[in-house]
Amino acid sequence: MTTDSGAAQAPTGPVRVFLVDDHGLFRAGVRAELESLAQDQVQVVGEAGSVGEAVAGIGHHQPDVVLLDVHMPDGGGAEVLRRVRPTHPSVVFLALSVSDAAEDVIAVIRAGARGYVTKTISSQELVKAVRRVSEGDAVFSPRLAGFVLDAFSDRPGAAPISDPELDLLTPRERDVLRLLARGYAYKEIASELFISVKTVETHVSSVLRKTQLSNRYELSRWATDRRLV
Template sequence: MTTPLRIVIIDDHSIFRSGLRADLDDTVDVVGEAADVPSAVAMIAETKPDVVLLDVHLPGADGEFGSGGEAVLREALPLAPDTRYLALSVSDAAEDVVRVIRAGARGYITKGASGAEVSAGVRAVAAGDAVFSPRLAGFVLDAFGAVTGEIAARPDELDRLSAREQEVMRLIARGYSYKEVAADLFISVKTVETHVSAVLRKLQLSSRHELTAWASARRLL
């Protein structure tokens, strides 16, 4: 049996922490909780978890980093360099997303996500992937596209994909779920899965995360 990932939940609402803890699956093990910046930093330094679920807005920041989440990242990253951070917030404001990612978080999901989705996000971040709720990925790609460098898409690359496959590719690369793509394009989830498999095969990519990087570098989003 795989050892559960050790996580810490940082949020200033105890009811939310309790509810989230109950909803997470058995692939994660909550080893600590904290409600403000100082206690969060102390908890992370003590437990050195695999992943921290970090609320963006927390009390106890020193004023330089107004959101609180950024203050935790600034202070805790040097104390537990192997720990990864997944922002979990009610806010889907572009500035909140970009600021916390710039500070060092590996992903950002909103509190509307289910326990299963949060657990999956924890596993993905622990494995080194970036994780974003649908439509939030665009904020990050817009903010960081200039630094990642642009590559013009060769005509033959896009010619490999049908018009429908290109539509699916763009939505998946932006962080939409299969269900949301299906609803947006008025097709079945099974059809979306088929198109995604074809896109990955034709572009010689192995995951949707590689697809996002590929599309972002070519400014296809």
């Protein structure tokens, strides 16, 4: 939502929003919350559960703002950005993710997202965030802005953009590790990530193997050292 000169302007009506997340229940919940809370401020015009659906849907609906999940089975938010932004430069992307890991924040901002908020955000704050990015502001959940400042800074002590050891883990393994390090039980992790307890156990075993650690306490320290918690 910019003028011909590139200066952002306040939206004159509801911000047209497109939802991208591979969990249908989550999309339904966000849609219901936005539609019941702020019909005069936000209008959900479409949704998608995969990268391919997102690219097609955004092209069809031409939304003002895309609420974009970071991790999806077929490529994730960065892939959506890569495929959409060249042909639809006026569409604004706001990442909405369970992950608050520095590497996820940095990757999606580098790809072109205007902001990044976590799924712990309240419905009221999400509406405000959507409105703000549509007006040209950059919006981040608390503490995430520091990751971006570090990544685009050459000052001493800035957070590294990549970590070879961390790069060995898949995005889902990082999600599981992050919650494990915060003290979540396997059942709670499964509920949070919409996966089975057996799948959680499989991911934990894989992380232990890749990191060559022996228990969750060592994993917690490893995760903390890499600012995943």
